[in-house]
Amino acid sequence: MKKLILLLIVLGFLSTTQAQQRNLQALFSYKTFYSPENGPYIETYLSVNAQSVKYKKNTNGQFQGAIEIGLTFSDATGVKHADKYNLLSPEVVDTSNIQFNFLDQQRVQLPNGKYQLDLTITDKNGELKSYAITQSIDIEYYNNIAAVSDIQFV
Numbered sequence: 538m539k540k541l542i543l544l545l546i547v548l549g550f551l552s553t554t555q556a557q558q559r560n561l562q563a564l565f566s567y568k569t570f571y572s573p574e575n576g577p578y579i580e581t582y583l584s585v586n587a588q589s590v591k592y593k594k595n596t597n598g599q600f601q602g603a604i605e606i607g608l609t610f611s612d613a614t615g616v617k618h619a620d621k622y623n624l625l626s627p628e629v630v631d632t633s634n635i636q637f638n639f640l641d642q643q644r645v646q647l648p649n650g651k652y653q654l655d656l657t658i659t660d661k662n663g664e665l666k667s668y669a670i671t672q673s674i675d676i677e678y679y680n681n682i683a684a685v686s687d688i689q690f691v
Contacts, residue, residue, distance in 0.1 A: 561604070561660045561668060562586035568687035571678035577649060579676065581608065583641040583658075585624070591662040592632045599628035602639075605667075607657035610647060610674075617652065618645050623661065651675050 564584045571577050583606065590602035604624040610617050626639045652674045659667040678684050 560589060560665065561658060561663065562589035563604075563658055563668075565656060565670065567654070567672075567674070568689055569674070569676050569678075570686040571684065575646060577676045577678045578644055578646045579610075579674065581641075581643045581645070583624070584638045585626070585640075587626055587635045587637050587639055590626060591660055592626070592629070593662045595628065597628060599630060600632050601628050602626035603661040605657075605659040605661050606641065607655070608643065608645075609655040610645065610652045611655070612650050612652050617647060620645075647676055649676050649678060 563586065565581070567579055567581045569577060569579050585602075585604055587602065590604065592600035592602050595601045602625070604626075605621070606624055607619075607621045609619045620643070624639070624641045627637070629635060654672045654674050655669070656672075657667050657669045678686075
C-alpha cells in the first residue's frame, strides 16, 4: 500500500510539473497586399493557444497571460521596421478550463523588395526560453505589371 501511495504522489508531482512547464504554442502566418493609395504592405497573423500560456493575477483580480512579441523586417541595407510589444490574453477567472486562442494582427507598410522577417515570442510569465523564427519575404507589386495580392480567407 505504501508503494501505491508513493507512486500516486510521484505521478501527481510529475503531472503538476508538466502543467507548469507548458510549451508556448502559437501559429504565425503573413500575407502581402497592394493598396493603390498607399502601396504594398504586409499583414502578420499570430494565434496563441491560451492553454499553453502561463497566467498571473492582474490588478483586476483576474488571471491574464502576457506574450512579448518582437517583429523586425530588414533588407540588405538594414532594418526597415521593428516593433516590440506585449500581447495580452483575455482576462479569465479560472485557469483550469481554458478553451480558446487569442489573436494578433499587425499591418506594416513596406516598399517592394526582399526582406528578412525576424520574429521572437516569449511568455512573459513563464520560465521557458523565447522562440525565434527567421523567414525570407519578397514583396513585388508594380504599377505597370498586373498582379494579385495574397488571398485572404474570411
